[in-house]
Amino acid sequence: MDSLHLVHVKILAADLLSLTVQHTSPPSFLRCGRAVARAEFVGVVVSRERRDKFLRFLVDDGTGCVPCVLWLNHHYLNANTSSGALDSDPTAEMALKMSEEVRLGTLLRVRGKIVMYRGEIQIAVRDVVLEKDPNAEVLHWLQCVRMAKECYDLPPNFAQAKKRQQQRYSTSSYDPDEQRADNKSIGLDVSLEQI
Amino acid sequence: MPSSEMFKQGAYLRVSGQLQYHDVDSVVAVIQDSSVSLKIGTQHLREISFRANSMYQFIGELLIGPENDAILQARIGRNVDGLDLNLY
DSSP, X not given: OOGGGGSEEEOOHHHHTTOEEEOOSSOEEEETTEEEOEEEEEEEEEEEEEOSSEEEEEEEOXXXXXXXXXXXXXXXXXXXXXXXXXXXXXXXXXXXHHHHXXXXXXXXXXXXXXXXXXXXXXXXXEEEEEOOSTHHHHHHHHHHHHHIIIIITSOHHHHHHHHHHHHHHHHTOOOHHHHHHHHHHHTOOOOGGXX | OOOOTTOOTTOEEEEXXXXXXXXXXXXEEEEEETTEXXXXXXXXXXXXXXXXXXXXXXXXXXXXXXXXXXXXXXXXXXXXXXXXXXXX
């Protein structure tokens, strides 16, 4: 199984908002054919709307604006376990604290689940970090490009084989059959006779 | 008239530059980057203190006057002292 859907992929707003939506129930999202479920991005808060049960805000990272929602009605969520609330979701206290970090003009790192709302992609926020260093945004851009090249945009079996290779080299263990299988999936299935 | 395709009425832009001055009465600031300067309308900004020669970033809509004079009506402004402009 592709593990990419378990991590918060580092992503730019333009890429996030153009993910392929699969109309399953609940909707699922693909990036270059690989399922992604969670995202991390960095940008400036350009709009903010606070209601009783949620805080809605927009984060502009220079490539687009990501709509975000931070749920504050945890008493309701926790009372209804069928609503899908998880232990990893923020508590009411954490959510309130995070909502105070969301102010117009602040640079934030946001992580959360990718969801659909009224036909548009948005982020159900899991955590928010205030970034005081303005270079954090630029660093995120570079990390997005690097992760896309080295991991996200690779086909799943390629990425996993490459990861196994790196682990193997770091532990100094070598199994020729395993190496051959990985080489084949990476596209390096060339025998010595062919060289 | 600037030749940039971003020089359009109502364009939603993010600009960065060094603050030259901020006029509290007219609520207009001027930022500069190299030899180019731009006026920034600051009446919608809250919780921001202006320091001359500091770096600022503004996000807002570009308003172009009849004589092609432009002002960015800022929705957001923040101090970005320490930003590595070459990297940016």
